[in-house]
Amino acid sequence: MREALxxxxxxxxxxEIPIGAVVVLDRQIIARAYNQTEKLRDxxxxxxxxxxxxxxxxxxxxxxxxxxxxxxVEPCVMCAGATAWAQLRxxxxxxxxxxxxxxRHGNLLHPKAEVVTGxxxxxxxxxxxxxxxxxxx
Amino acid sequence: MREALxxxxxxxxxxEIPIGAVVVLDRQIIARAYNQTEKLRDxxxxxxxxxxxxxxxxxxxxxxxxxxxxxxVEPCVMCAGATAWAQLRxxxxxxxxxxxxxxRHGNLLHPKAEVVTGxxxxxxxxxxxxxxxxxxx
Numbered sequence: 001m002r003e004a005l006x007x008x009x010x011x012x013x014x015x016e017i018p019i020g021a022v023v024v025l026d027r028q029i030i031a032r033a034y035n036q037t038e039k040l041r042d043x044x045x046x047x048x049x050x051x052x053x054x055x056x057x058x059x060x061x062x063x064x065x066x067x068x069x070x071x072x073v074e075p076c077v078m079c080a081g082a083t084a085w086a087q088l089r090x091x092x093x094x095x096x097x098x099x100x101x102x103x104r105h106g107n108l109l110h111p112k113a114e115v116v117t118g119x120x121x122x123x124x125x126x127x128x129x130x131x132x133x134x135x136x137x
Numbered sequence: 138m139r140e141a142l143x144x145x146x147x148x149x150x151x152x153e154i155p156i157g158a159v160v161v162l163d164r165q166i167i168a169r170a171y172n173q174t175e176k177l178r179d180x181x182x183x184x185x186x187x188x189x190x191x192x193x194x195x196x197x198x199x200x201x202x203x204x205x206x207x208x209x210v211e212p213c214v215m216c217a218g219a220t221a222w223a224q225l226r227x228x229x230x231x232x233x234x235x236x237x238x239x240x241r242h243g244n245l246l247h248p249k250a251e252v253v254t255g256x257x258x259x260x261x262x263x264x265x266x267x268x269x270x271x272x273x274x
Contacts (some may be wrong), residue, residue, distance in 0.1 A: 039246060041199045042150050042190050043222035044181070053179050062178045077245050078218030085180035105242050 001120045003081065003086060003092060004070045007034040007047065008127055014039065018127045021047035021071040023055035031055035048079035052086055057058070061088045072124035074101035080108035085101070092116040094124025138231060138257045141207045142169040144184065145264055151176065155264045158184035158208040160192035160201065167204070168192035184208060185216035189223050200224045209261035211238035211254070218243035229253040231261025 007020025011034035019136065023031040033050035037043055048071050056062045063117065068090040069083060075093065080102035085093055087110050102108045144157025148171035160168040170187035174180055185208050193199045205227040208222060213232065217239035220228055224247050233254065239245045247250065 022240030035201075037199060041197065042193050044186055044190055044219050049181055053181055056179050058177065060176060062180045065263045076218055076222070078215050078222060081213055081218055082181050085174075085213070105245060108242060 001070050001072070001092065001124075003029055003032060004072050005094070005120060005123055005127070007032055008072045008124070011035045011047070012127060012131055018131050019047045019071065019073045021051040021060075021069060023051050023116065024068045024070065025064075025066060044078070046076065046079050048075050049082055052082055052088075056086070062106045065089055069091060070119070072120075073128060073134070074099050074103060075119065076100050077102050077105060077108060084108060084110045086110075088113060090114050090116070092119050094119055094121045095128060096121070096125075138207050138209070138229065138261075140169060140262055141165055141209050142231070142257060142264070144169055145209045145261070148172045148184070149264060149268055152250050156184045156208065156210045158188040158206060160188050161207065162192070162196065162201075162203060167195045171183075175178045181215070183213065183216050185212050186219055189219055189225075193223070202226055204261060205229060209257075210234050210265065213237050214239050214242060214245060220250065221245060221247045223247075227251050227252060227253070229256050230274075231256055231258045232265060233258070233262075 004020040008018040012018035020034045031051045031054035031109045035047045036045040064086040070092045074095045074097040141157040148157035153172045157171045168188045168191035172222040173182040173236045201223040207229045209231045211234040
């Protein structure tokens with residue numbers, strides 16, 4: 001999650017909503033990404049989506065059943081759906097996202113996915129709050 | 138929807154699950170795509186996702202509020218979430234998808250989105266059934 005937070009800081013520096021993600025396989029990071037919806041002018045360019053695509057390229061397989069996704073903020077509906085298609089069995093996130101997170105719609109992850117929440121949650125949430133506080137100024 | 142169905146046929150010919158999508162703005166098609174999850178080995182390469190990204194590139198804006206998405210099959214959770222982020226106000230689809238469609242999770246589209254279902258539904262469903270019947274052989 002420290003590496004995902006580093007990715008979130010890259011997003012912050014580029015005036016993107018500061019969310020970062022990494023994909024881990026066999027205790028190795030195989031993909032890193034941060035949100036790039038502004039730069040790419042593309043709502044699908046969330047950190048998780050970019051990380052899943054990069055991880056699939058890395059392993060040469062669209063299914064990532066043995067991988068873990070670490071993401072600084074609770075995934076949205078779109079990203080949760082993508083993790084389900086990729087058959088990800090483990091999703092770890094930092095800060096809750098009550099408004100845009102997937103959780104208020106039920107479990108949209110893979111039925112067999114394990115979820116771990118609150119990992120470095122304070123730091124992951126703080127960078128988001130700082131970003132939106134600056135935006136409002 | 139005829140053009141979306143044509144896109145679905147391209148997918149079929151390439152042994153992809155045959156789903157096609159187009160994005161329309163001011164009665165003009167500005168993006169066309171078909172499912173390419175096999176070729177790209179990427180679960181995020183659904184027809185709708187590729188069409189939304191292409192449409193955003195075309196208009197130079199990640200928000201597609203004035204656009205309509207036509208897709209041959211009821212979108213999945215991931216794609217529904219993407220249309221919500223893109224603020225799409227109109228989604229038209231052909232065949233229902235009771236298992237993988239977004240609808241069983243509630244309304245995951247943009248809150249202001251209008252949905253039209255069943256357009257060329259028989260043809261859109263038939264190409265799917267034919268694809269999976271061949272696969273089973």
